[in-house]
Amino acid sequence: MGFLKNIMGMFSSDLAIDLGTANTVVYVKGKGIVINEPSVIAVETGSTRLKAVGSDAKKMLGRVPHNIQAIRPLKDGKISDVDMAEEMLKYFIRKAHNRSMLIHPRVIISVPSQITKADRDIVKRAGRTAGARDVQLVDEPLAAAIGAGLPINDAGGNLIVDIGGGTTEVGLISLSNIVYSFSASVGGDKMNESIVDYIRKTKNIEIGENSAEQIKIELGTAVKTDIIKETQIRGQHIIRHIPQTVTINSDEIKEALEGTVQEIVNAIMKVLDKTPPALAGDIMERGIVITGGGALLNGLDKVIRNKTEVPVSVADNPLLSVVMGAGKMLDDIHFFKNVIT
Ligand SMILES: Nc1ncnc2c1ncn2[C@@H]1O[C@H](COP(=O)(O)OP(=O)(O)OP(=O)(O)O)[C@@H](O)[C@H]1O
Ligand SMILES: [Mg+2]
Incomplete structure (x- = not known):
C-alpha cells in the first residue's frame, strides 16, 4: 500500500484549501492559487443538481427564480448545510484538478479553530469523496500566522487576528501551538x-x-x-x-459599522487579557497582525491600535494569508507535521 501511495503521490498535485465562510481559495503545489471564489452554490430547489458554484452563484443570492436556490453552506464559521458544503468542496477540488479522476491528491484544508469534531469529520469526508488521497486539517489562525510570515516556531508570543466573512479568530501562538484562541461570530x-x-x-x-x-x-x-x-x-x-x-x-x-468594529476589538481584548505576562511583552514589541478580508476595512488597524494600545499591522494580501499558510505546510509537510491533524 505504501508503494502504491507513493506512486499515486508522484502523479498528484497536492492542494491546500481555505474553506472560508465567504470565499474558498485553492492552492496547488508547484502552481500557486488556481481558484479564488465566493463560497456559494446554486442548485435546483430540493435537489443537489448544480446550477452554479462560486462567483456565478453569488450573483444569484437573493434574486433567483423559485426553482433555483443559491446557498452559502458555511455561516458564522460553521457548516450550516452539510450536503451543500460537501458538493461545493467536491466541485472546487475537481475543478482544481481539471476534473481528472485519476489523480488522488493530498489535501490540507484550513478550518475555524472552534469547529466541532462532527464538522471536522464532514470536511474530511467531503475531501475524500472528492477524490483526495489524504485529507488533513489545520486551524485557521495557525495557517493565517504562517501565511502572514510570523515566526510561529520561536518561543516568543505572536498574536494573529483573522477577520473573515463569518468569524473573527484571534490566536495567541508560541512554539507552533495555539496557546489560547477565541473566535467571535463577527466579521x-x-x-x-x-x-x-x-x-x-x-x-x-x-x-x-x-x-x-x-x-x-x-x-x-x-x-x-x-x-x-x-x-x-x-x-x-x-x-x-x-x-x-x-x-x-x-x-x-x-x-x-461602529458596533461591529467594537465587537472585533472586544474579541482581541479577550485574548490579550488571557495572555500570560511572559508572552505579553513579545506582543507589545511585535504587535498584532491582522489578516482576512476584514483587515482591508479602512482604518481598522488604527482603531485596534488605539483601543488595545498595541501596535497593529495588516498582512500583505490579507485575503490570501490562510491559503498561503496552508500552502507552505504542503510544501514542507514534514516540518509542519505537528500542526496538521
Ligand atoms: N476592501 C475591503 N474592505 C472591507 N471588507 C472587505 C474588503 N474586501 C473584502 N472584504 C470582506 O472580507 C470578507 C471575506 O474575507 P475572507 O475571504 O478572509 O473570509 P472567509 O475566509 O471566507 O471567512 P471565514 O474566515 O470567516 O470563514 C467579506 O465579508 C468581504 O466583504
Ligand atoms: Mg477565513
Missing part, C-alpha cells in the same frame, strides 16, 4: 448586515446583501476620513414599495 457578513439595517432605518430603503458589500468595499471605514466619499444606492422603498435611489457617504457607513 464581514455582520458589517454587511449593519449596512443593510442602517440604510433601512435612516433612509427607508431596503438593499440586498451584495449591494451592502459593494458599498462597504467602496466607502467602508472604521475611522473618520479627511475626504468624505459618497455613492448612489438603489433599493426598494420600504413604505412606497417602489425602487428609489439615494446617496450615502463614508461618514454614515462609519457610523453603521
Whole structure:
C-alpha cells in the first residue's frame, strides 16, 4: 500500500484549501492559487443538481427564480448545510484538478479553530469523496500566522487576528501551538448586515446583501476620513414599495459599522487579557497582525491600535494569508507535521 501511495503521490498535485465562510481559495503545489471564489452554490430547489458554484452563484443570492436556490453552506464559521458544503468542496477540488479522476491528491484544508469534531469529520469526508488521497486539517489562525510570515516556531508570543466573512479568530501562538484562541461570530457578513439595517432605518430603503458589500468595499471605514466619499444606492422603498435611489457617504457607513468594529476589538481584548505576562511583552514589541478580508476595512488597524494600545499591522494580501499558510505546510509537510491533524 505504501508503494502504491507513493506512486499515486508522484502523479498528484497536492492542494491546500481555505474553506472560508465567504470565499474558498485553492492552492496547488508547484502552481500557486488556481481558484479564488465566493463560497456559494446554486442548485435546483430540493435537489443537489448544480446550477452554479462560486462567483456565478453569488450573483444569484437573493434574486433567483423559485426553482433555483443559491446557498452559502458555511455561516458564522460553521457548516450550516452539510450536503451543500460537501458538493461545493467536491466541485472546487475537481475543478482544481481539471476534473481528472485519476489523480488522488493530498489535501490540507484550513478550518475555524472552534469547529466541532462532527464538522471536522464532514470536511474530511467531503475531501475524500472528492477524490483526495489524504485529507488533513489545520486551524485557521495557525495557517493565517504562517501565511502572514510570523515566526510561529520561536518561543516568543505572536498574536494573529483573522477577520473573515463569518468569524473573527484571534490566536495567541508560541512554539507552533495555539496557546489560547477565541473566535467571535463577527466579521464581514455582520458589517454587511449593519449596512443593510442602517440604510433601512435612516433612509427607508431596503438593499440586498451584495449591494451592502459593494458599498462597504467602496466607502467602508472604521475611522473618520479627511475626504468624505459618497455613492448612489438603489433599493426598494420600504413604505412606497417602489425602487428609489439615494446617496450615502463614508461618514454614515462609519457610523453603521461602529458596533461591529467594537465587537472585533472586544474579541482581541479577550485574548490579550488571557495572555500570560511572559508572552505579553513579545506582543507589545511585535504587535498584532491582522489578516482576512476584514483587515482591508479602512482604518481598522488604527482603531485596534488605539483601543488595545498595541501596535497593529495588516498582512500583505490579507485575503490570501490562510491559503498561503496552508500552502507552505504542503510544501514542507514534514516540518509542519505537528500542526496538521
Ligand atoms: N476592501 C475591503 N474592505 C472591507 N471588507 C472587505 C474588503 N474586501 C473584502 N472584504 C470582506 O472580507 C470578507 C471575506 O474575507 P475572507 O475571504 O478572509 O473570509 P472567509 O475566509 O471566507 O471567512 P471565514 O474566515 O470567516 O470563514 C467579506 O465579508 C468581504 O466583504
Ligand atoms: Mg477565513
